[in-house]
Amino acid sequence: MMVPVHYYLVLSALIFVIGVAGVIIRRNLIIILMSIELMLNAVNLTFIAFARAQGSMDGQVIVFFVMTIAAAEAVIGLAIIIALYRHRQTLDPEEMHLLKW
């Protein structure tokens, strides 16, 4: 591998931060879920890069599990969004403050 592993780590950090920024600055629940997917992907990239660097398959198996969890998370998150939208006709998280003190 000619590309040093820390290049991948920096790219992964950048993508993770973009995901965090999306969660902070957007006010649309669907886009916030997509930003979370971005963050999970950034973490996957780190796992794959380290698996390659260490010559071990364990990192790739962990990525397999992360994908499973991410799919389950997306399904449940979208179902919750649909249920919320039926009740409130909005996707703005700022409007959902029933449990907020």
Next chain:
Amino acid sequence: MNVEVLGFFFLAALMVSFSLLVILVRNPVHSALALVAALFVMAILFLNLDAPMVAALQILVYAGAVMVLFLFVIMLLNPASVEPSLPVWRGVVCAACALLMLALIALLMSGPDQAEALHPSSVGAGFGSPEALGETLFNDFVLPFEIASVLLLVAIIGAVALARRVSE
């Protein structure tokens, strides 16, 4: 600066710009399409890292199944495209954090290069193949695998229960 590093920089630039598109574009459908593109670029990065099986899964599961789900929900809800604009302080906080992050990366990259020991120049044949992945999965990770299947079942039932129209 050889071809591989140049290729990596090209892919990295694509990845970062698609990710930025995801969070900056107003229309949720465009956002979702940018995310699909970003996931494809990520799959190419996985291929470069000798993980062909994970790259295939990435395209099948993420770019295929999950993103279709997102697009369906966007179409179902058809959310009003007038998203309230962002409070100024949040933008300022984000910009400040981005600057700090870039400074940190510059600091890290300027330090002594200790990463050389981390990457062997080659891995054995079959690294990242479905056989190797399956062997590790079913030898060392059997219990997590079974738990994942239960988790998926719970997710299916939960999604159906949540999204079901409540009968009177």
